[in-house]
Amino acid sequence: MDKLIFLSNDDGYSAEGINQLAEMVREFGDVFVVAPDSGRSGSGMSISSHTPVRNTFVRHQEGTETRGNLTIWSCTGTPDDCAKMAFEKLLPRVPDLVIGGINHGDNCAVNAHYSGTMAIALEGCLKGVPSIAFSSGKMEQDADFSYMTEMVQKIVKMVLENGLPSGVCLNVNMPNVEQFEGLKICKMGMGDWHEEWQERDHPRGGKYYWIAGYYAPHEEDKESDTWAFNHGYVAVTPIQLDLTAYSFMEQLKKRLE
Amino acid sequence: MDKLIFLSNDDGYSAEGINQLAEMVREFGDVFVVAPDSGRSGSGMSISSHTPVRNTFVRHQEGTETRGNLTIWSCTGTPDDCAKMAFEKLLPRVPDLVIGGINHGDNCAVNAHYSGTMAIALEGCLKGVPSIAFSSGKMEQDADFSYMTEMVQKIVKMVLENGLPSGVCLNVNMPNVEQFEGLKICKMGMGDWHEEWQERDHPRGGKYYWIAGYYAPHEEDKESDTWAFNHGYVAVTPIQLDLTAYSFMEQLKKRLE
Numbered sequence: 363m364d365k366l367i368f369l370s371n372d373d374g375y376s377a378e379g380i381n382q383l384a385e386m387v388r389e390f391g392d393v394f395v396v397a398p399d400s401g402r403s404g405s406g407m408s409i410s411s412h413t414p415v416r417n418t419f420v421r422h423q424e425g426t427e428t429r430g431n432l433t434i435w436s437c438t439g440t441p442d443d444c445a446k447m448a449f450e451k452l453l454p455r456v457p458d459l460v461i462g463g464i465n466h467g468d469n470c471a472v473n474a475h476y477s478g479t480m481a482i483a484l485e486g487c488l489k490g491v492p493s494i495a496f497s498s499g500k501m502e503q504d505a506d507f508s509y510m511t512e513m514v515q516k517i518v519k520m521v522l523e524n525g526l527p528s529g530v531c532l533n534v535n536m537p538n539v540e541q542f543e544g545l546k547i548c549k550m551g552m553g554d555w556h557e558e559w560q561e562r563d564h565p566r567g568g569k570y571y572w573i574a575g576y577y578a579p580h581e582e583d584k585e586s587d588t589w590a591f592n593h594g595y596v597a598v599t600p601i602q603l604d605l606t607a608y609s610f611m612e613q614l615k616k617r618l619e
Numbered sequence: 620m621d622k623l624i625f626l627s628n629d630d631g632y633s634a635e636g637i638n639q640l641a642e643m644v645r646e647f648g649d650v651f652v653v654a655p656d657s658g659r660s661g662s663g664m665s666i667s668s669h670t671p672v673r674n675t676f677v678r679h680q681e682g683t684e685t686r687g688n689l690t691i692w693s694c695t696g697t698p699d700d701c702a703k704m705a706f707e708k709l710l711p712r713v714p715d716l717v718i719g720g721i722n723h724g725d726n727c728a729v730n731a732h733y734s735g736t737m738a739i740a741l742e743g744c745l746k747g748v749p750s751i752a753f754s755s756g757k758m759e760q761d762a763d764f765s766y767m768t769e770m771v772q773k774i775v776k777m778v779l780e781n782g783l784p785s786g787v788c789l790n791v792n793m794p795n796v797e798q799f800e801g802l803k804i805c806k807m808g809m810g811d812w813h814e815e816w817q818e819r820d821h822p823r824g825g826k827y828y829w830i831a832g833y834y835a836p837h838e839e840d841k842e843s844d845t846w847a848f849n850h851g852y853v854a855v856t857p858i859q860l861d862l863t864a865y866s867f868m869e870q871l872k873k874r875l876e
Contacts, residue, residue: 386700406699406733407663421758442663442733443830444833446815451828472745472860475664476699488811506759520874529809547872549863552786554745558703560649562671570671571708573700600871602864603729606806607787614803614857617777 365391365430365522368457368486370444371465371470372478375420375436379464382507383496384432386514387461390522392430394457395420398478399436403467404573405478407485408440410611415439416446432518441478445485459522460486463496465509468535470497470587470597471551475576480601483531487603492521493531499538499591510536513545513596526600533599535591543594550599551586553579622648622687622779625714625743628703628722629659629735632677632693636721636847639764640753641689641735643771644718647779651714654679655735656693660724661830662735664742665697674704698735702742708801717743718778720753721771723766724794727754727844727854728808729753730834734807737858740788749778750788756795756848767793770853783857790856792848800851807856808843810836 367387371380375397384393399418420434435452437444446462462482469477479495486493496514498507517534518595526532533550558575579588587597624644628637632654641650656675677691692709694701719739726734736752743750753771755764774791783789783860790807793799815832836845844854 401669404666404668405663405664406738408665408697409661409663409733409830411661411830412658414829415816416825416827440665446812447828450815474862475741475745475860476666479645481663483731488732490811517875524874527864527867530867545875547868547876549865549868550861552861554747555703558707559672568673570673571704572671573666573668573703598871598875599862600864600867602867603732603861604729604807604809605858605862607784607859608806610784610787610857610859611804612805614855617781618774618802618855619804 388429395434460493465497487531546590547597548587551588645686652691717750722754744788802853803847806844807843
């Protein structure tokens with residue numbers, strides 16, 4: 363009960379995912395939410411360089427003997443702004459754990475790069491706190507994520523007890539299934555998006571576009587999070603902050619230095 | 620002269636950086652720009668999930684015997700949107716090279732995560748095209764980047780001739796110095812931001828915040844891009860799409876599977 367857990371997401375503070383997640387983890391300690399005031403899907407690690415950011419207090423609920431306090435703020439910024447704001451302006455102290463999610467929709471494979479949910483975990487990781495991103499295959503706005511409770515609590519408990527290596531956080535994706543096949547430690551799948559823009563006619567002339575399309579993996583890699591997720595497993599991918607392609611450094615030195 | 624080079628940035632299509640870069644690389648082939656209609660610093664890999672995107676043709680300049688054509692479009696989306704739009708809707712074919720930049724301001728170290736310039740290179744890399752992000756220590760809006768020409772052309776020539784490994788792109792940062800000490804192949808530096816929010820009073824009440832602060836490296840790591848950049852070297856960091864923390868997978872399996 364002495365732990366402090368910071369939560370944010372990219373679906374907004376009022377989304378089912380983050381509110382259900384808060385209840386799942388209150389048995390481990392106090393839960394403090396700073397989340398966007400509305401949906402911010404696909405925010406990546408963007409920050410609000412060109413617009414000011416405001417915070418609004420939403421509510422506070424006292425804990426019980428077995429469950430921590432719950433405090434919720436909304437913020438006009440990006441998911442990454444929310445994490446930065448929480449650490450510097452709103453949290454009572456450095457938290458013991460940072461969680462992004464539960465995202466309505468998965469963030470498997472290279473899609474983690476575009477994900478605001480993942481950004482929260484990466485930002486927590488940058489700040490030296492063990493961090494996890496949770497995403498679900500359930501996308502509906504009124505989704506019931508209770509089927510994830512046991513797995514979420516298992517992973518949170520492990521991380522609270524053991525921590526994570528410096529510069530490493532977790533990307534956890536849970537498929538929308540009756541019963542999980544199990545849990546798999548995975549690598550990030552590779553793939554790309556196709557037919558990414560849907561064209562529309564503007565009523566006063568000209569075209570505009572909505573980003574859309576479908577994701578296709580490059581290959582069926584059984585070690586990948588995409589494969590695990592598509593086959594009913596909870597996919598846990600350890601993600602690192604350090605993007606250096608070490609294996610290419612020597613060759614690059616020969617070519618450029 | 621048969622090459623097609625795609626350029627974008629996060630400072631906007633009218634910025635000095637991208638326009639000077641276009642002229643630096645026209646000797647290698649046709650240059651096609653799709654860049655944001657205004658500044659989008661700190662965009663990371665964000666995409667416009669919640670707003671429609673429009674494109675506007677800016678201008679076309681025919682090439683000469685020794686310099687390729689130059690075509691410029693502006694786009695209301697993020698830097699990553701620009702790359703996606705270019706590939707699917709605007710470029711005449713898949714380009715031979717993708718370049719983000721020249722960014723007004725460096726993108727060393729973990730700051731690559733927040734960078735729209737880097738996002739363009741990562742998106743190009745996702746699409747299987749050799750990709751480079753160029754950033755400069757010069758930040759002024761009217762900066763003269765001609766001091767970078769020789770190094771930019773050397774790196775572009777090398778990449779056009781040799782390609783880059785699948786899933787690897789380059790993050791190139793050039794300090795604002797009279798004379799470079801040389802070129803160093805680096806790893807991504809680690810560090811964090813401090814005093815990230817500047818508080819202001821709104822004239823009609825309440826507080827709002829601007830993101831600001833200063834970046835501090837965790838340690839003086841002589842292999843890092845930050846060190847090279849701060850010591851007058853052109854810092855070239857090979858960056859990979861695959862974020863998997865492979866070194867932690869076995870331990871994680873023992874703890875969770």
